[in-house]
Amino acid sequence: MLMDQTLLPTVVAIAPPLDIGVVINGAAKEIGRAAVIAVTKARGMEVAGAVDSYFVGEDIGKLCDMEEALEIPIMNDLTMVLGSISQSKDTSVVVDFTDPSTVYDNVKQATAFGMKSVVYVPRIKLDTIAALSAFCEKASMGCLIAPTLSIGSIHLQQAAISASFHYNNVEIVESRTTAIDFPSQDAIQIANNLSNLGQIYNREDISTDTLARGQVLGEDGVRVHSLVLPGLPSGTTVYFSGPGEVYTLKHEITDVQSLMPGLILAIRKVVHLKVAEYLKLCFFLVSPTPVFLWLQYSEK
Template identity: 60%
Template sequence: MAMAMPVVASTYFGLKPTASRPLIECAMPSSRTGTIRVIVNGAGKDIGRAAIAAISKARGMELAGAIDPLLVGMDAGEIANLDEPLEVPVLNDLVMLLTSLSQSRTAGVLVDFSEPYSVYDNVRQATAFGMRSVVHVPGVDMDVIASLSKFCEKASMGCIISPTLSIGSLLLEKAAMTAAYHYDHVEIVESRPDTSVCPSPDTIQLANNLSGLGQTYNKNDLSTDSAARGAVVGDGVRVHSMALPGLCSSMEVHFSAPGEVLSIKHDMTNLQSLMPGLLLAIRRVVRLKSLVYGLEKFL
């Protein structure tokens, strides 16, 4: 049976119950042995909505809370376009939600889709309340990650910070790193539907990983004078970004040697492609006692 939290939602939301807007209480999902209780922070974002749907349908998981400042009071199932409400209201107070869930002995995970500036505090708060964290927020500073790593290790609490949740993208990266030992020329071409982040975190991560293999690529073509040749990242890796409305997110890696070209490509048509990686991260993080950077460590 659901247990009502001590704070009544009508007071917290600043709303008064009416016939058309009934009183909503912050309900805690039922506790089942072995069930992972998940909070989604950034529930109103497209990826947050997809995550709510995936978590609510995943075996061994239940949505324990949703955080978003713009959708306070709405049902999480409603914003995720599910057929039925989940009876989990969207809140805007992470600490209050963590406080209520900390009373449960079942495993808890905070999934953070917030902003780079808030990741540090969010992970520390979740850790302090005995919850693990899965973070998928582009642009988190590496100094922040290093500080959180020390904090999580000291607290013996797990955390996964991953620039990408796409298993296909990670498999492309593994294949590219294997191929890189055999080729002297490499260029990465990405396609995106917008210019919000170019190059994307996935592309930068791949270029940096290829740069850590002890060789310099494109040795005769390292000039940055021509913008049409793209950016040079790391040890000579050429990166090109194409952004047009209507394009799916795509990454191609082209290697060349005398007489041959090897091309590896991965396309993402929608956010559903990230959900298997997210569920994998949630299941793995509850077993960790420190911070792990990159979902590829679990493939």
């Protein structure tokens, strides 16, 4: 008797997760050490190299206080590390935590070895982003430049865009533990997202003559106030108000660990990134559109 084929179980071949080799450039920094631990714990990826000018020769696992050494020494020669990894890994990503002045050359080196890059370098200049955009388009190589790795920050920005259509007054208050470039990139991004939406904010108080009222970003009246207080969490608060109502959005970062889910997300994304997608993500700093692209990719 022949068995009805429709009753047989269906066998579905499930491809194993990609084995992504991750090179951490800036591995000795606090965020670099956190990234090493996060990548080690993540499914389908592993630390393949560690680059920094500090603690050269030390095992990156021991530097991160891991239970076991990773047997990966910190090296200060990016080219040597990339050359070694390119011969042993089919899929590799370079995570760059270095400096705005070195990012362009670092991405060029990674591209030369067929590797894509995730760049998280605060205060990166727009002309550097434009140069990277042109280079990666010519090389047909994806790259993801993240102005933030905080998923919470992205949710705040998305919520702020939604709220902006319903309130006529908005001000941004940001806090940092040390004095850096102000306003911060987060504040600039939020102000850019809220601008050019057909709304003029704070119409009754749009003058810029009083410095104590904060800086106006753009032409639509969004104000930002920057606080520097040691011990205060790094955070951003957006205040919206209307008649008889105040709506507050607040996000604080108390530990660099909060950036790791976003980093793992970025590594998984950049592996499949095409140039056209890269161009939109690259200009995340000046366009609100890519904010929503991040939210489409979640860890399973």
